[in-house]
Amino acid sequence: MSPTLDAYWMPFTANRQFKKSPRMLAKASGMHFWTDDGRQILDTIAGLWCVNAGHARPKIVQAIAEQAAQLDYAPPFQMAHPKAFALAERVAALAPAELNKVFFTNSGSESVDTALKMALAYHRVRGEGHRTRLIGRERGYHGVNFGGISVGGMVANRKMFGAMLAGVDHIRHTHDPTRNSYTVGQPEHGAEFADDLERLCALHDPSTIAAVIVEPVAGSTGVLIPPKGYLNRLREICDRHGILLIFDEVITGFGRTGQPFAAQTFGVTPDMILMAKGLTNGCVPMGAVAVRQSIHDAFMTGPEHLIEFFHGYTYSSHPLACAAGLATLETYAEEGLLTRAQQMQGYFAEALHSLRGLPNVIDIRNIGLVGGVELAPLPGEPAKRAFNVFLDCYDKGVLIRTTGDTLAFSPPLIIERAQIDQLIETVRGAIQRAA
Numbered sequence: 253m254s255p256t257l258d259a260y261w262m263p264f265t266a267n268r269q270f271k272k273s274p275r276m277l278a279k280a281s282g283m284h285f286w287t288d289d290g291r292q293i294l295d296t297i298a299g300l301w302c303v304n305a306g307h308a309r310p311k312i313v314q315a316i317a318e319q320a321a322q323l324d325y326a327p328p329f330q331m332a333h334p335k336a337f338a339l340a341e342r343v344a345a346l347a348p349a350e351l352n353k354v355f356f357t358n359s360g361s362e363s364v365d366t367a368l369k370m371a372l373a374y375h376r377v378r379g380e381g382h383r384t385r386l387i388g389r390e391r392g393y394h395g396v397n398f399g400g401i402s403v404g405g406m407v408a409n410r411k412m413f414g415a416m417l418a419g420v421d422h423i424r425h426t427h428d429p430t431r432n433s434y435t436v437g438q439p440e441h442g443a444e445f446a447d448d449l450e451r452l453c454a455l456h457d458p459s460t461i462a463a464v465i466v467e468p469v470a471g472s473t474g475v476l477i478p479p480k481g482y483l484n485r486l487r488e489i490c491d492r493h494g495i496l497l498i499f500d501e502v503i504t505g506f507g508r509t510g511q512p513f514a515a516q517t518f519g520v521t522p523d524m525i526l527m528a529k530g531l532t533n534g535c536v537p538m539g540a541v542a543v544r545q546s547i548h549d550a551f552m553t554g555p556e557h558l559i560e561f562f563h564g565y566t567y568s569s570h571p572l573a574c575a576a577g578l579a580t581l582e583t584y585a586e587e588g589l590l591t592r593a594q595q596m597q598g599y600f601a602e603a604l605h606s607l608r609g610l611p612n613v614i615d616i617r618n619i620g621l622v623g624g625v626e627l628a629p630l631p632g633e634p635a636k637r638a639f640n641v642f643l644d645c646y647d648k649g650v651l652i653r654t655t656g657d658t659l660a661f662s663p664p665l666i667i668e669r670a671q672i673d674q675l676i677e678t679v680r681g682a683i684q685r686a687a
């Protein structure tokens with residue numbers, strides 16, 4: 253008997269619209285979902301930017317099943333299991349060399365709050381407890397917990413929720429359609445937007461600032477690619493003032509931009525990298541924070557029987573998540589997926605930019621296997637035109653994502669050229685019909 257749709261309050265969903273016309277998924281494999289009435293749907297968003305190796309990969313499925321039978325749970329406080337260490341080692345090996353300590357969480361939002369707490373505590377343990385300010389960026393998305401929405405800069409995610417964390421400020425965003433629209437890859441203009449951090453340093457005094465957090469590529473706000481030189485400049489300013497630089501790589505991690513992490517693609521090493529999603533190929537919830545040895549070591553003082561960092565989750569390093577993570581990283585390595593975007597990005601970019609000139613398309617942005625197509629909003633009805641395109645594509649067998657009036661694509665890294673063609677042609681038709 254199928255359930256009624258009443259009880260479930262769905263997250264980030266237009267609940268009333270959905271329940272009038274539900275979109276139910278029943279199974280998944282490779283590049284596809286199947287709906288409960290048997291329709292095949294091309295997944296062009298890797299689930300939710302997470303299923304980077306495609307769905308139901310046998311090695312990962314088997315690892316989870318075997319782990320559940322062998323060790324279903326292990327307490328992570330004062331206890332451990334070997335796969336937690338094995339996965340931390342594998343993650344550290346993928347991250348930039350200096351970031352060799354790994355703390356596990358269960359989601360991107362938890363990785364964000366973990367990193368912010370770590371940054372504050374790090375300064376305190378080394379005698380700089382006056383560094384209490386956290387700096388985010390306009391249009392940033394850092395999950396939905398209080399720390400994350402405080403440093404985040406997406407208005408709809410913030411305005412309902414009161415004053416949030418005290419002592420937070422934001423640098424300006426990097427979107428500059430006048431100079432950079434329709435850029436293929438990294439925009440030429442806008443490195444100087446990083447200097448906005450100097451403005452905040454002058455305003456607050458840099459000695460009060462603990463950390464700056466940014467997404468190297470801002471995804472949820474509509475796919476904003478960092479201008480050339482921008483991240484380097486942020487790094488320089490942070491170095492000058494003793495401020496930690498945190499990259500939220502929850503969507504850019506694990507091959508999305510053609511390297512394991514966007515830090516490597518852009519050649520800028522932050523002090524912490526946050527990850528989740530692709531860490532387990534989306535199969536079991538898990539996140540992580542990779543940090544510099546020096547940050548970790550600053551905590552390793554005091555009597556040895558005492559806890560050094562008062563933070564952690566019941567499900568940190570959950571055995572099922574660790575098994576899924578190890579099998580995921582093996583699958584990525586065996587199939588070269590963490591660098592496959594380098595081979596596919598040229599074809600993807602050309603296909604994506606062929607949508608230029610369609611009615612109401614006002615910008616197209618891309619890097620690696622991420623793409624955004626921005627549409628002019630319907631007068632007085634923001635986000636509706638893009639939502640109509642989303643519904644139309646779904647009807648035609650292609651799952652895309654929208655944020656505001658931007659269509660966002662982040663396919664599994666196994667995508668083939670013919671599937672890119674299917675995506676683009678379906679979107680082209682839907683944009684034309686939405687005119």
Ligand SMILES: Cc1ncc(COP(=O)(O)O)c(C=O)c1O
Pocket residue numbers: 358359360361362364393394395396467471472500501502503528529
């Ligand atoms: C950059 C970034 N940070 C954090 C998050 C939050 O991750 P989660 O939904 O796993 O809490 C997301 C989710 O999309 C994200 O894109």
